[in-house]
Amino acid sequence: MDAALLTVGDELLDGDTENTNATWLARELTERGATVRRVLTVPDDRAVIAEATAEYSDAFDAVVVTGGLGRTPDDVTMEAVAAAFDRPMTENDLARADVERTLAAIAGEYPDLEVDAEKEALLPEGARPLINHAGLSPGCVLENVYVLPGIPSEMKRMFEAVEGEFDGTARFRTLYTEEPEANLVERLDEVQTRFDVKVGCYPDRGAGHNRLKVTGDDAATLEEATAWLAENVTLAQEP
Template sequence: MDAALVTVGDELLAGDTENTNATWLARELSERGVDVRRVLTVPDVAAEIADAVREYAGRYDAVIVTGGLGGTPDDLTMDAVATAFDLPLEPNDLARADLERTLEAIAGDYPELDVDIEAEASLPAGARPLINDAGLSPGAVVENVYVLPGIPGEMQHMFEAVADEFAGDVESRLLYTEEPEANLIERLDSVRHRFGVEVGCYPDREAGHNRLKLRSDDPDALAEAFEWLRAAVDLVEPDA
């Protein structure tokens, strides 16, 4: 299974907000064996969101979109996803019922909260609603596109409800060395070509070592590559 991530928000592009959602989702998917092929950040522009969703939905097994849900003028994601699939937005009964329950439960704490329930509960026609137990705005699944909130706590909570729908065969193994990155090039090229695995070298200046990561959807090739590289490189413990 491969996937793409689309994070939405002018505040991400301006550097006002750190894009922790992309990092968190990429890690979660990778741990499930999913091959994350793209991470894209787009502005709060409906046409650009729709273009990205349309393109990635046709290229990857799954697309996760975060951000831009709610009732403010810059919350355009759900409308853009509907546009990407040529679907109308329509109120969803399950999303509306959940919103009504949530608003009733918090009415005492937020007596002046004014929410357009009909608009907030509108999803692309035929979409599967994803209930937001940690907030207000519902998410949705439209074909292979998962639309999640941008607030990290809400996004993470909603992803956990669908996490079992993401699985793949990509595995990884790690090695650590204090050898300079430039000195490793020939051996890293050799292990990649010999065993057909992906290999990356990631310097950690603070820890004083390089992290070598091998990835493959072939467990036998990965094991052979790992043993070959382990014998070819001067290794250290990861906490060294």
């Protein structure tokens, strides 16, 4: 499964907010066997979001979009995703019911809160709603595009509802070595030549070691490549 991540928000591009969602989602998808091919951050601009969504939907098996949900003026993601598929925005009954339940539950804590439940429950026509158990604004799945909130706690909770749908064949193993990166070049080239795997070398000078990540689609080949590398590289203890 080839996936792309699309994170939305002017605050991300301005550097006001750290883009932890992209890192977290990339890790979660990778651990489930998906291969993340693109990570793109775009502004709160309907046309830009729609263009990127349509392009990535055509190019990859799955697209995860985060940010820009809700009803404030800069929350334009849902409308942009609808535009990417030429779908109108329509009220979703399941989303409306959940929004109303949430508003009723927090009415005592926020007595002056003014929310238009009908507008909050608008989703692209034909989309599968994703209930926001940690917040208010619903997400959705439209074809191969997954739209999640930008607030990390809400995004992570909503991702639980769809995590089983990201089941690819890519697997990886990790080794650590204190050998200098430059000394490893020939052996890293050789293991990729001998076996159908990809090897990345990631120095951590603070910890005094290099992390070697071996990735492949075939489990047996991956184990063989990892074993060969373990025999031909001086290993260090895992941090």
